[in-house]
Amino acid sequence: MKIAVLVKQVPGSDSPLPINSNQSWLDENGISYVMNECDNYALEEALQIKEENDDGEVVVISLGPDRVQKVIREGLAKGADRAIHIQMNSDSIADPLSLATLFADAIRDEKFDLIFSGLQSDDLGMGQTGIIIGEMLGMSTASLAMATELSEGIIKVKRELEAGFFQWVSMSLPASITIQSGLNIPRYPSLKGIMGAKKKEINIVTPGGHDVKQSAKKVYVPQSDKQTVMIEGSVDQIVDKLVEAFRNEIKVI
Amino acid sequence: MTQIEFTVIEKIILSLGILITFASFIYEVWRRLRIVFKGKQSFPLDRFGARLWRVFKEVFLHEKVIRGRFWPGFMHALVFWGFIVFGLVTVDHFALGFGHELMNAQTHKLYSYIVIPFSIFVLIGIGSLTYRRFISRPKTLGKISPTSGFVALFISILMITYLLGETGLSPIVWRVNWWIHSLIILAFLFLIPRSKHLHLVLAPINIFFKPFDLPDHTPVNIDLEGSEDELDAMLADLTEMTKNQALDVFSCVECGRCIDVCPANRGGGLLDPKNHFILDLRQPLLDKGNVDVLSEINVEAGWECTTCQACTEVCPVGNQVEKSDEIRRLEVLVEGKVPQEYQKLFMNLQESGNTEGRTDSPLAERLPTYSPDKEYVLWLGCFARYELDPNFTKSVENFANILDVAGITYGVLENEHCSGDPANRLGDKLTYNMLREHNMEQLAHASKVVTLCPHCALNLGKEYAKYSEVNYDVTHHTQVIGQLIEEGRIEVKKGSNGKVTYHDPCNLSRMLDEVDAPRTAINATTDEFFELEESGRNTLCCGAGGGLWWKKETTGRTHLVRAEQVVNSEADTVVTGCNFCYGMMNQGLKPLTPEGRSEIQVKDVADIVSENLVSNSDTK
Ligand code: HEM
Ligand code: SF4
Ligand code: SF4
Numbered sequence: 001m002k003i004a005v006l007v008k009q010v011p012g013s014d015s016p017l018p019i020n021s022n023q024s025w026l027d028e029n030g031i032s033y034v035m036n037e038c039d040n041y042a043l044e045e046a047l048q049i050k051e052e053n054d055d056g057e058v059v060v061i062s063l064g065p066d067r068v069q070k071v072i073r074e075g076l077a078k079g080a081d082r083a084i085h086i087q088m089n090s091d092s093i094a095d096p097l098s099l100a101t102l103f104a105d106a107i108r109d110e111k112f113d114l115i116f117s118g119l120q121s122d123d124l125g126m127g128q129t130g131i132i133i134g135e136m137l138g139m140s141t142a143s144l145a146m147a148t149e150l151s152e153g154i155i156k157v158k159r160e161l162e163a164g165f166f167q168w169v170s171m172s173l174p175a176s177i178t179i180q181s182g183l184n185i186p187r188y189p190s191l192k193g194i195m196g197a198k199k200k201e202i203n204i205v206t207p208g209g210h211d212v213k214q215s216a217k218k219v220y221v222p223q224s225d226k227q228t229v230m231i232e233g234s235v236d237q238i239v240d241k242l243v244e245a246f247r248n249e250i251k252v253i
Numbered sequence: 254m255t256q257i258e259f260t261v262i263e264k265i266i267l268s269l270g271i272l273i274t275f276a277s278f279i280y281e282v283w284r285r286l287r288i289v290f291k292g293k294q295s296f297p298l299d300r301f302g303a304r305l306w307r308v309f310k311e312v313f314l315h316e317k318v319i320r321g322r323f324w325p326g327f328m329h330a331l332v333f334w335g336f337i338v339f340g341l342v343t344v345d346h347f348a349l350g351f352g353h354e355l356m357n358a359q360t361h362k363l364y365s366y367i368v369i370p371f372s373i374f375v376l377i378g379i380g381s382l383t384y385r386r387f388i389s390r391p392k393t394l395g396k397i398s399p400t401s402g403f404v405a406l407f408i409s410i411l412m413i414t415y416l417l418g419e420t421g422l423s424p425i426v427w428r429v430n431w432w433i434h435s436l437i438i439l440a441f442l443f444l445i446p447r448s449k450h451l452h453l454v455l456a457p458i459n460i461f462f463k464p465f466d467l468p469d470h471t472p473v474n475i476d477l478e479g480s481e482d483e484l485d486a487m488l489a490d491l492t493e494m495t496k497n498q499a500l501d502v503f504s505c506v507e508c509g510r511c512i513d514v515c516p517a518n519r520g521g522g523l524l525d526p527k528n529h530f531i532l533d534l535r536q537p538l539l540d541k542g543n544v545d546v547l548s549e550i551n552v553e554a555g556w557e558c559t560t561c562q563a564c565t566e567v568c569p570v571g572n573q574v575e576k577s578d579e580i581r582r583l584e585v586l587v588e589g590k591v592p593q594e595y596q597k598l599f600m601n602l603q604e605s606g607n608t609e610g611r612t613d614s615p616l617a618e619r620l621p622t623y624s625p626d627k628e629y630v631l632w633l634g635c636f637a638r639y640e641l642d643p644n645f646t647k648s649v650e651n652f653a654n655i656l657d658v659a660g661i662t663y664g665v666l667e668n669e670h671c672s673g674d675p676a677n678r679l680g681d682k683l684t685y686n687m688l689r690e691h692n693m694e695q696l697a698h699a700s701k702v703v704t705l706c707p708h709c710a711l712n713l714g715k716e717y718a719k720y721s722e723v724n725y726d727v728t729h730h731t732q733v734i735g736q737l738i739e740e741g742r743i744e745v746k747k748g749s750n751g752k753v754t755y756h757d758p759c760n761l762s763r764m765l766d767e768v769d770a771p772r773t774a775i776n777a778t779t780d781e782f783f784e785l786e787e788s789g790r791n792t793l794c795c796g797a798g799g800g801l802w803w804k805k806e807t808t809g810r811t812h813l814v815r816a817e818q819v820v821n822s823e824a825d826t827v828v829t830g831c832n833f834c835y836g837m838m839n840q841g842l843k844p845l846t847p848e849g850r851s852e853i854q855v856k857d858v859a860d861i862v863s864e865n866l867v868s869n870s871d872t873k
Binding site for chain 1: 475477481484488585586587588589590591593596599600601604605609610611612613683
């Protein structure tokens with residue numbers, strides 16, 4: 001069983017988000033980065049499958065500038081066997097299709113049985129990359145996985161639907177599955193894992209270039225302002241004015 | 254007193270009896286001590302005089318035995334003192350068996366004037382203890398123990414036979430009586446090492462060797478550049494107990510006082526320090542014949558501990574009870590099993606050097622920056638720096654105001670990272686070492702550090718010193734304030750805060766041994782100070798220690814027990830000296846205060862002093 005886990009490095013939820021001077025993207029120096037939350041669950045799911053079957057290989061794959069090697073190391077320390085780093089400058093923000101192309105090109109020859117990725121990234125939240133890669137590589141795909149069960153050539157996936165409903169789907173391997181947070185209990189890298197990670201291989205891939213179909217015009221913090229209007233009068237007048245405001249000004253009823 | 258010649262046969266039986274029971278006694282004690290001596294580190298012998306003094310107070314005067322539980326403790330003291338008095342008689346007793354009594358009839362007679370009342374005291378004592386063990390049966394004593402019954406019976410028979418021996422018995426009855434007495438002593442000797450009654454031998458030794466430092470956790474040095482063998486050896490070392498810890502396990506008298514004071518247990522948690530941290534290790538030690546048993550500690554219980562050290566403080570036989578550090582570091586460093594909220598905490602610490610994953614601190618920007626011409630580094634700590642309770646920033650500014658008025662110069666470090674307390678207490682020694690090394694660099698040129706956080710004070714001082722030499726002095730702000738008041742460098746008037754009480758933070762009172770300075774400061778501001786029932790070194794933890802501030806779900810009410818006591822105390826103002834206690838009180842008091850009662854004010858020592866400061870400029 002060969003499992004790829006796609007991990008993304010994203011700004012931590014309490015990190016400040018300073019914008020760079022030409023307003024093209026964030027100023028990365030002021031940001032503290034972490035592994036995308038659901039990618040961490042995807043990694044754990046892959047490691048558990050490997051441990052249960054007592055054989056196989058888990059490969060961590062990340063795309064981005066050199067700083068992403070931090071999350072790659074974290075994945076290796078937790079127990080992944082090796083890693084692929086697709087190098088790309090962070091100022092070329094790309095759309096899911098071009099990112100998926102880069103991933104697909106880099107891993108096509110690896111012939112993975114499974115690709116796990118987080119359901120979506122905590123920064124851009126496109127939620128498509130894992131599925132597009134699966135389609136490009138001719139794999140079965142499923143999103144929003146809450147549980148997985150593996151048996152001879154088949155993977156059963158419990159998918160989260162709306163309103164507390166679930167759907168079980170059976171798919172043939174190979175498959176690319178995007179994982180929802182909370183389906184397992186992620187581990188913390190042990191000391192032995194951290195030491196061992198240093199000896200593991202990180203294969204660095206530098207793609208020739210990619211087709212950018214989408215780019216940000218201007219990045220800025222939304223203006224927020226607060227307006228307080230005092231409504232005075234008798235209760236009936238206040239109610240009338242409120243309803244009027246709800247209907248015509250704020251347009252919520 | 255009757256005078257009797259024993260027959261040769263009697264002498265042989267007596268000799269054999271003594272020989273066998275003594276041999277077995279020594280063997281059993283030796284078996285345990287051999288395991289103890291396999292422990293890591295050596296027994297501390299520093300401050301020899303202080304150790305002897307401690308033995309005198311805690312063993313001979315029974316200070317802790319009595320303070321912890323007055324009546325049972327006093328009854329026990331009667332038994333204990335009785336035994337000391339009896340020691341001499343006993344030697345004489347056996348000497349008599351061989352026809353060489355040590356005391357002549359005259360001395361014996363005189364001594365019996367002391368011994369007879371004591372034998373009655375012992376009877377009263379043991380009778381009350383037995384009543385407690387078998388009839389009133391408080392929960393913390395645990396299951397009924399048959400050995401307690403035997404021991405009580407033995408001691409009573411010894412006393413009764415002694416008293417009979419002192420009356421004018423006929424020679425034959427006296428002889429029978431003498432034999433009963435002797436056999437019971439031998440049976441007692443047989444039972445002691447096999448039960449909790451070994452405490453009567455080990456408690457004095459254990460109290461003598463007990464480390465002075467709290468908490469007595471060993472440093473964990475991690476060399477990420479080292480070889481795999483070195484790493485394996487280091488990890489194996491983490492499962493091994495120290496000599497002190499192993500001796501504790503055999504000294505425990507199973508009294509359960511540690512359970513009574515445990516905030517996690519009182520809050521309805523699972524943690525039971527007597528069993529989880531002490532008795533659960535007794536059988537594994539004996540079975541393995543070695544000390545690598547720390548992984549036997551219940552993991553869930555280990556995560557519940559607030560590391561408040563109340564258990565260690567109360568233990569009458571000198572045990573360092575708490576072992577959450579021992580099991581947590583195994584879970585983190587070896588198993589990689591860490592609750593999710595703590596993984597996030599550790600990641601924040603690694604990424605941003607603080608618990609919250611933040612980079613900016615408005616408070617730090619408002620305060621002056623440290624430069625070497627200033628007297629103090631004002632160490633903020635993450636709680637104040639990143640406003641874990643936004644109200645606390647005011648307390649920091651109040652302390653800064655006090656320093657300003659006293660004309661003391663200070664500044665904050667621009668690159669202060671978390672002191673590492675949460676990582677240290679939660680077992681992530683790798684992250685702890687990273688933070689420690691960073692901070693040691695930042696403090697390289699500092700000579701005096703003052704902080705409002707006792708957790709930081711403990712780590713920057715005592716804990717860092719376990720790893721490398723620390724060249725600066727760390728003081729807690731209450732100590733600085735207390736001193737300024739005593740030296741008359743600031744003037745404080747009595748304010749109006751109603752009835753004022755003080756909640757001793759565990760880290761300040763027990764670990765930094767400071768209970769006076771905050772009281773000096775508070776008493777300067779009020780005439781209506783009163784003590785909570787559990788105060789000073791016997792304080793009750795607010796529930797936030799040991800990294801529990803960051804714990805999302807708590808099974809019990811550990812975080813409310815102390816706040817509830819404050820509400821029930823009728824205080825109008827509760828003062829504390831720790832940012833975490835301050836935050837816990839602020840969260841806990843409001844929902845617990847009954848309707849109609851006015852809100853209880855929560856203040857730091859710095860607040861109450863600053864508010865009542867007479868800032869007349871002519872004092873400086
Ligand atoms: C010759 C010396 C001693 C004798 C004969 C003795 C005897 C006893 C006995 C019979 C008990 C009752 C145990 C039971 O039934 O479970 C007991 C309990 C206890 N002993 Fe001792 N003991 C001696 C020395 C000490 C010393 C030196 C200490 C500590 C400094 C100590 C501390 C305790 C404590 C704390 C308890 C439990 C009391 C409670 O229930 O809270 N003992 N001891
Ligand atoms: S340190 Fe405190 S919380 Fe931990 S076991 Fe001891 S008394 Fe209980
Ligand atoms: S550890 Fe100490 S306090 Fe706790 S039961 Fe044993 S003797 Fe009593």
